[in-house]
Amino acid sequence: MYGSGARVKPAHARGAGQHVLLVVHEPGVAELLCTTLELAGYRTALAGTGSEALERLAEQRFDVMVVDAVLPDMASLARRRPVVAHRPPVLVLTEYDALDELVPELGPGQRDYVTKPFRVAEVLARLQVLLRDAHPGHAGDGVIGYRDLVLDDTLREARRGTRTLDLTPAEYRLLRHLLVNAHRVLSKEQIGQHVWDDHRGDNSIEQLVSRLRRKVDRDAPGLIHTRRGFGYWLGHIDAEH
Structure with a gap:
């Protein structure tokens, strides 16, 4: 039996929209982890085999991986030594206490492990530690960041480097939505629903994005971009986006 069940919303360490790749073969464990992590504020993607996980890593950037050591193709992956541009930190679910032998195919990088049967609270806590070490700006505790852009939910404050951004409430909500969906194109309809809880005209959204872009990207490399037509x-x- 794993954790305390998927129906209970975790009251422990929470995420801030980070992308988690779950590499789990057992359907029950996969469902529990997907449900629990999404309730805790993460966004999840699922791979049932190591080969599928490598395909996902080649297509998309993830902040962290959760890998069940009991995968049907783990041994073959160790021999293939695939090349992946970005290797996220890895949390391994295992019944063994020999971490160095578990996932050699993932190469060097940050790793941690939780022994099975695991507790959901421990998985959440270990994920937060891995993310804090790998991405200090995405460590939770009300702080979301990308490069030198930092948003503090506790203070309702945004900064670009040492410069504090003077944002309206709508601009703040838009910036937060863009940050937690970094590298993902958001449509005008999605932005309108999130910022105003309804659909606004294209012109209103264009003006809002334009104002925010002038504040965020002033005297700094541009971080807010337009995907024309999307x-x-x-x-x-x-x-990649």
Whole structure:
């Protein structure tokens, strides 16, 4: 039996929209982790095998991975040594206490492990530690960040480097939405629903994005971009989105 069940909303360490790749073969464990992590504020993607996980890593950037050591193709992956541009930190679910032998195919990087049967609270706590070490600006505790752009939910304050951004409530909500969906294109309809809880005209959204962009990207490399015909996204211009 794992954790305390997927129906209970976690009251422990919470995420801030980070992307988690779950590499889990057992359907029951996969469902529990997906439900629990999403309730805790993460966004999840699921892979049932190691090969599928590598395909997902090649297509999209993830902040952290949760890997069940009992995968049907784990041994073959160790021999293939695939090349992945971005290797996120890895939390391993295992019945063994030999971490160095578990996932050699993932290469060097930050790792931690939780022994099975695991407790959901421990998984959440270990994920937060891995994320804090790998991405200090995404560590939870009300702080969301990307490069030198930081948003503090506790203070309702946004900063770009050492410069405090003077944002209206609507601009703050838009910036937060873009940050937690970094590298993902958001349509005007999605932005309108999130910022105003209804659909506003294209012109209203364009003006809002324009005002926010002038404040965020002033005297600094641009982070807010337009995908013509689709919407807007936040991230480095060379990043996948």
